[in-house]
Amino acid sequence: MLNIGLLGCGRIGQVHGRSIGQIDGARVAAVADALEAPARTLADKTGATVMGAEELIASADVDAVVIGTPTNTHFDLIHAAASAGKAIFCEKPVDMSADRIRDCIKAVEAAGVPFMTAFNRRFDPNFANVQARIAAGEIGGVEIVTIQSRDPSPPPISYIQSSGGLFRDMMIHDFDMARFLLGEEPVTVYAVGASLVDPEIGQAGDVDTAAVTLTTESGRICQITNSRRASYGYDQRIEVHGEKGMLRAGNVLENTVEIATSTGFRKAPAQHFFLERYEAAYRAEMAHFVEGVVSQKHISPGIVDGLRAQILADAATRSFEQAAAISLIEPNGP
Amino acid sequence: MLNIGLLGCGRIGQVHGRSIGQIDGARVAAVADALEAPARTLADKTGATVMGAEELIASADVDAVVIGTPTNTHFDLIHAAASAGKAIFCEKPVDMSADRIRDCIKAVEAAGVPFMTAFNRRFDPNFANVQARIAAGEIGGVEIVTIQSRDPSPPPISYIQSSGGLFRDMMIHDFDMARFLLGEEPVTVYAVGASLVDPEIGQAGDVDTAAVTLTTESGRICQITNSRRASYGYDQRIEVHGEKGMLRAGNVLENTVEIATSTGFRKAPAQHFFLERYEAAYRAEMAHFVEGVVSQKHISPGIVDGLRAQILADAATRSFEQAAAISLIEPNGP
Amino acid sequence: MLNIGLLGCGRIGQVHGRSIGQIDGARVAAVADALEAPARTLADKTGATVMGAEELIASADVDAVVIGTPTNTHFDLIHAAASAGKAIFCEKPVDMSADRIRDCIKAVEAAGVPFMTAFNRRFDPNFANVQARIAAGEIGGVEIVTIQSRDPSPPPISYIQSSGGLFRDMMIHDFDMARFLLGEEPVTVYAVGASLVDPEIGQAGDVDTAAVTLTTESGRICQITNSRRASYGYDQRIEVHGEKGMLRAGNVLENTVEIATSTGFRKAPAQHFFLERYEAAYRAEMAHFVEGVVSQKHISPGIVDGLRAQILADAATRSFEQAAAISLIEPNGP
Amino acid sequence: MLNIGLLGCGRIGQVHGRSIGQIDGARVAAVADALEAPARTLADKTGATVMGAEELIASADVDAVVIGTPTNTHFDLIHAAASAGKAIFCEKPVDMSADRIRDCIKAVEAAGVPFMTAFNRRFDPNFANVQARIAAGEIGGVEIVTIQSRDPSPPPISYIQSSGGLFRDMMIHDFDMARFLLGEEPVTVYAVGASLVDPEIGQAGDVDTAAVTLTTESGRICQITNSRRASYGYDQRIEVHGEKGMLRAGNVLENTVEIATSTGFRKAPAQHFFLERYEAAYRAEMAHFVEGVVSQKHISPGIVDGLRAQILADAATRSFEQAAAISLIEPNGP
Structure with missing residues (x-):
């Protein structure tokens, strides 16, 4: 026990x-x-x-x-x-x-x-399935990763003022996911962003709409988009294009019901936010931790993964501020 | 030429x-x-x-x-x-x-x-694909066929008065489709129906909502539903359950566009009616006829298929009138 | 407590x-x-x-x-x-x-x-949503209900020998669902069936593939299909066609992942069987019971619902044995 | 005439x-x-x-x-x-x-x-529908546009040697689509790319896998990905996220058939290439031209649209070569 x-x-x-x-x-x-x-x-x-x-x-x-x-x-x-x-x-x-x-x-x-950094999304059954099948070679070598991540609505301005900014508080999950799926470390980061959702966010010095492009040494590409707003629920999708095909995980809807009327065929919105969407992921990450400690097995993501995601978030913030691509290949590395 | x-x-x-x-x-x-x-x-x-x-x-x-x-x-x-x-x-x-x-x-x-009975739906690329894959053994022996067929709105009462009734003028297409997919001749027919769409149709002695169950000698089952009304376009679907799996062909929507808002994810209605839905089928059936005549190849469906569908429509009409299952196995057969 | x-x-x-x-x-x-x-x-x-x-x-x-x-x-x-x-x-x-x-x-x-009959499927979030929206008038008056229900594989022959047969042990859930969705009591029952999955089931006097048609007094129609086999997981779908449109609840797949390769776009199988598929339903039905007892609220389905489903299962068994439609309208009623 | x-x-x-x-x-x-x-x-x-x-x-x-x-x-x-x-x-x-x-x-x-530049994709019924609904305000102000475009397989090396490169011969369609959907002119371009599909393409000085980020003056963002390879057919998708929701147009599959077996639910590949995928678009663009000339109506896209797409393709090529974001806001403009 x-x-x-x-x-x-x-x-x-x-x-x-x-x-x-x-x-x-x-x-x-x-x-x-x-x-x-x-x-x-x-x-x-x-x-x-x-x-x-x-x-x-x-x-x-x-x-x-x-x-x-x-x-x-x-x-x-x-x-x-x-x-x-x-x-x-x-x-x-x-x-x-x-x-x-x-x-x-x-x-x-x-x-x-033992140390585990709680990047819960790696344990979402859908995303974990995508990564396991990439690792098993189902789509061959990875070429392009696309990550879409949108919150249903912005957090309070007070949160934004101390969060470190969108690239650090929200997109950090996507940076970890990018590393999880790319199978290689990013070497360049280019970020753009704007305040389109709420001008107060812009006044607080942050963006609420952003996109990042990452590349790896072998030329793999990852595109990430983030928004602080999505009317249709918590938008959490990944797609990976490889040599032999494409793997993707769509949103999880509130239910499987579809209605057909004169306006067409309509399904439910996506599950509202992270507590619903990642309920199974929270259980799975804790089970992984317990199993790892008890059985002295390898625990992942570890503390170095926490560092690498933070380095990408810092670089994206810098790229946005300088309106320029940032190289992560430095003499003494990260 | x-x-x-x-x-x-x-x-x-x-x-x-x-x-x-x-x-x-x-x-x-x-x-x-x-x-x-x-x-x-x-x-x-x-x-x-x-x-x-x-x-x-x-x-x-x-x-x-x-x-x-x-x-x-x-x-x-x-x-x-x-x-x-x-x-x-x-x-x-x-x-x-x-x-x-x-x-x-x-x-x-x-x-x-050479003679061809124009059951155009056999040449719909979707339905033809289902039948070809059944024939190729992809789902093993057929067990249950489900056919859903709904018109967007009822025809004029004048048409209904001389059409021979829903089982003969509308469901006859589905009887032919049932034979096409079952791969065996039906031996029992059971029909139910009601006038739920328009009371005038009932007064004209017809139904506008109906369902039929067919069985074949080896025990295969087909269920058909028909309605003279569908708010969401022309509803034309088939599904075949077999030993190894299931094959189905869904509706053809007006376009591939999906909108997501606070009410959920909405796609376009189904294509409005038969001229749009079966445009490719009309071309393909005529090409089949021309090719058959020119190259003296087998043409199908032939005139006997026209007869067999009519026999099923007659039996369904009788089953509905008598509120009883009808056997098609008779001493001298059809 | x-x-x-x-x-x-x-x-x-x-x-x-x-x-x-x-x-x-x-x-x-x-x-x-x-x-x-x-x-x-x-x-x-x-x-x-x-x-x-x-x-x-x-x-x-x-x-x-x-x-x-x-x-x-x-x-x-x-x-x-x-x-x-x-x-x-x-x-x-x-x-x-x-x-x-x-x-x-x-x-x-x-x-x-207080008494509750545990028809768990009424509490499945998808099916419950369909029923609630019918009740709210979203598709107007119900016209046709279609229920598809397939187990992944047959139970042991020993179970079949004492279960009362497919109509009583398996389709009874669908009879309750039919009543739940039709909003009216069935007045006729017609059943067909065959042993297509396993000849031993036929030798045990039961069927493994079956279909039933129900009608209500106002003319509403329900078609049910059952099979003891489905290679693609537990197949549990309902569809309701009404005056203003159609509501349906599809299968729950193991995950949301889709792979695209030269053979097309492939999603996961349906969840394997009832323990996974109805996990949320089991929780919800018990919560309904507890809430009903504690707050002295109406509990549904009650014991009479248990009786009515049994009457339909008995009638279907009789219909199959007699190869004839059965009327449930009797002088002294059920 | x-x-x-x-x-x-x-x-x-x-x-x-x-x-x-x-x-x-x-x-x-x-x-x-x-x-x-x-x-x-x-x-x-x-x-x-x-x-x-x-x-x-x-x-x-x-x-x-x-x-x-x-x-x-x-x-x-x-x-x-x-x-x-x-x-x-x-x-x-x-x-x-x-x-x-x-x-x-x-x-x-x-x-x-009168002059029309034949950007056929604007006339694809799906993409045209998305643009019309953006223009009608269905999703409010545009925030993020995502365009995915993949050919089934690379062209001959001889073509690549004289085509001007991927950004000019392939992505030019996506640059026009970006302008069509963004509703504003791009002001920055950032491009990355690699030769992951065929090393000969890299040796010929071109890329076969690429991604571009565009931004507009008001902060709207567009992300484009291109690949010269897609095992699952011609991959042509757009998605537009706005203030009130999201509009997207998915791929057009070869047919609507779905097979379910123990490996899951599988649909057909996407239509193979542009002649099938854009058949309706070719008809519609010519009809627009004829109607415009005959009735002296405004014809769009015009020759300036041809110029603007070329400017974006040139800028993307330059961005890739310099590994730097390019600004299109110049003293004397384009």
Whole structure:
């Protein structure tokens, strides 16, 4: 039985708590949160003990920690958990600064503890199926990857002001997906963007509509589009064109019902947002983590994947600001 | 060059004229119609000579006739054309009476002329593809056939009063399709129906909503539904379930465009009616006839297929009237 | 908190136990099974007490019972639970004999206890959506209902020998769905069938391929097809044609991935069988039961729905045996 | 009756000849080709007179010319036809040099003759429908356009050596489509590409896999991908995301048939190549030209559209060669 301590009992902490409840061989042993109420609620549901964060990390009853606290706390919690020898599951982004992530990597490697960066979309059954079939050679060598990602509506301006910008808070998922599907590291990044959805977003210095082109050393191409708005639900699609054919995963609709009337044939909107769309992915990523820690198997994506996505987000931000393509091939590399 | 004489220059005659114009090795040599205007129009377009029906059938310049006149004239025209040694392409139904069709069969067989009953749907590229793949064994032995057929809106009451009823004027196409797909002759027929679309149709003694179940000797099953109404266009679908899988052909929509909004994902209605939906089928059936006559190849569906569909339509009508299943296995058979 | 006692801890009992675990306001309080092991497993997972069936029904700690035992035990358990004043959730079929179900109805009505017949498909989010939209008038008056239902592969011959036959053990779900969608009671039943999948099924006196036509008093039509075989997964589709249009719910595929190669565009098979396909339906039906009992709201489908489906299954069996349509309009009604 | 002279009787000339044959109010009056045979064949089919190119342009029997000759002959033919006062329908590209196209524009404007640049895809019923609905405001202001365009297989190396490269010979269609859908002129172009399909293409100095990003002054974004290879047929898709929703046009498959087996649900490949896929578009563009000339209505796309697409293709080529984004906003503009 793997005893897991949850650091952070907000929305994502509750998702992880529910996932752990459905996994044989793991249980929520302890929970910690800056606020009393959410920690108490989660404890009541799972039978866990409410602790302070430091106490939880130090507890002999905790084998592994799930870090679901605000991003600016990740750095200290990772260092503390690594020192305590706990296996670590950490929400993305690991940190807003690539250099600080490099520092975390040193701490984790020195401690030799398992570490998983929670890029949940890799565990979506549809996207995972696409990647597995590319890896199995069903479409031969990858040539072009297309990723479409649109949120149903923009977040509050307050969030945007501190998020690091669209390329870092939203497209970072797509950068990880691009790496997952391309099978090679991107070497150039070109980003464009505009504020078409809400002028306040533009005034806050960010974009709400953006597109990026990545290329790899062998010439593979990835195009990504992002929008903070989609009237028809959470738009999450990938398509991969290869030597022998094409693999794609479409949206997940609310149901399979179709109505036909004089205006045509109509299906339901896409599932509303990430909690519905990625419910199965959240369960699968936690099962992968538990299995990896318990059976001492390779866990992926790891902390280096967290760094590489952050480097791409930084480069895209720079490309947009400079209106120029950015090369990632540097003398001393990333 | 096959010289074709068109008997009947109404809507369907014009369709066939247009088809012949696109076939290498055939031309419209002569046209005949009870009315001057449509014959003249078609002649102008095709370079054909306007003649009387008898003159056309007798003309040495005509190798084959296309009969697109009202059903009650088919009998005499078939006999005359057979006597004159012309190849015959005849619109369905061959005749409203199975006995009179049997008489036509004798005349055609005595004359030894090629004869094609114009069940155009067999030549729809989608339905033809389904049948060819059944024949090629892609789904193994056929078990269940489902046919859905709905017109966009009911015909005028005057038409219904003389059409012989839904089972004979509309479902006859589906009976032929059932035989085409089942690969065996039906041995039982059970029909139900009601007047749900327009009470006047009921008052005229017909139904506008109907369903039929057919079974074959080996136990294969076919279910057919018909309606005189479909708000979403001409509804024409077939589905065949076999030992190894299922083959189906869906509707043909007006275009491939899809719109996504807050109400979901919407595609265009189905193509409006038979002239659009079966445009390619009309061309293909005429090409099959021309090729068959010119190269002395087997032409199918033939006149016996016209008879068998009529027998099924008669049996369905009887089943509906008697509210009982009808067996087609009789001492002296059909 | 509604305290539920599970009678039967086999596969379906475990499904219901899992569902209850996800419903706020309900818990598995007690479990009973003829075998020790499955009862113990379920108890460990849920914190329930293992009891004998009689003890469980009599227990003051149990407010409601879920009957998931073999069909031939339902009769006695229903009577006992009704006498004990417990709310009852009973797997379908309520009993193999319509007369014995009538006897159960009397007991349940005399006791005044809530009763739910577990026709889970009514709670499938797709099918429920179709029914709700019919009820809301989206397609106007219903005209034709088409139900396709195919299992991935036949059950063991031993099951078939005691199941009452395809019309009673498999198509009974479709009879309930037909009533759910037609909005009127069927008044005629016509059934055909054959043994095309496995000759042993035919030798056991049953069919594996079948079709039924139902009509209602106002003339609405329902066509149902069943097969014990479908290579492409569990085939579960409904389609309803009405005055203003058509509503349909297609299959649920294993994922949304599509591959395009020289052979075309290929999607995944349908979800394999009922445990995957109806996972959400099982949760929703139990939530409906709990909500109904706790809030004293109307629970549907009730015990009379169990009777009506059984009457249709009996009539279909008779129709098949007699090769004749059966009328359900009798002097003293069903 | 509009008398049309065909300059060039190769594959595309024959397509236009066939289209004219189906348009009321127009006929092929004269044909010219460097080779005798194709001119003779087309003349036999249409009743046209075979002439030399100069004679044809000068002929009083010719009201309009269709230029379907090699690109390097367009310049002289356009000047001659404009001088002769003929309406001009010209295959794309108008010329390989933007400056020479500017020269043609002067000649055409001086002569005041109608001119149509044959960007056939604008007349595809699916793409035309998308554009019309954008114009009608169905999705509000355009935000992101995605265009996917893949040929089934690469052309011969000899073609590639003289075509001007992928951005000019293949993506030029997509540049015109981008302008058609964006509703604004692009102001920046960024292109990437590689030779992944055939190394010989790379050795010939071209790419076979490419992607371009365009932006407009108001911030609208267009992403285009091209490949010289697609195993699943001719891949031609557009998608437009706007304020209120999304419009897209998918591929046109060979038929509507779907097979379901243990490997899933499979549909036909996309129609093989442009002659099948754009058959209706070729008819519609010619009908638009004839209608425009006869009724003196606005004809679009015109010669300036030919120039603007060429400017984008030149800029993309430059962007690829320089590995840098190109701005099209220059002091004296294009």
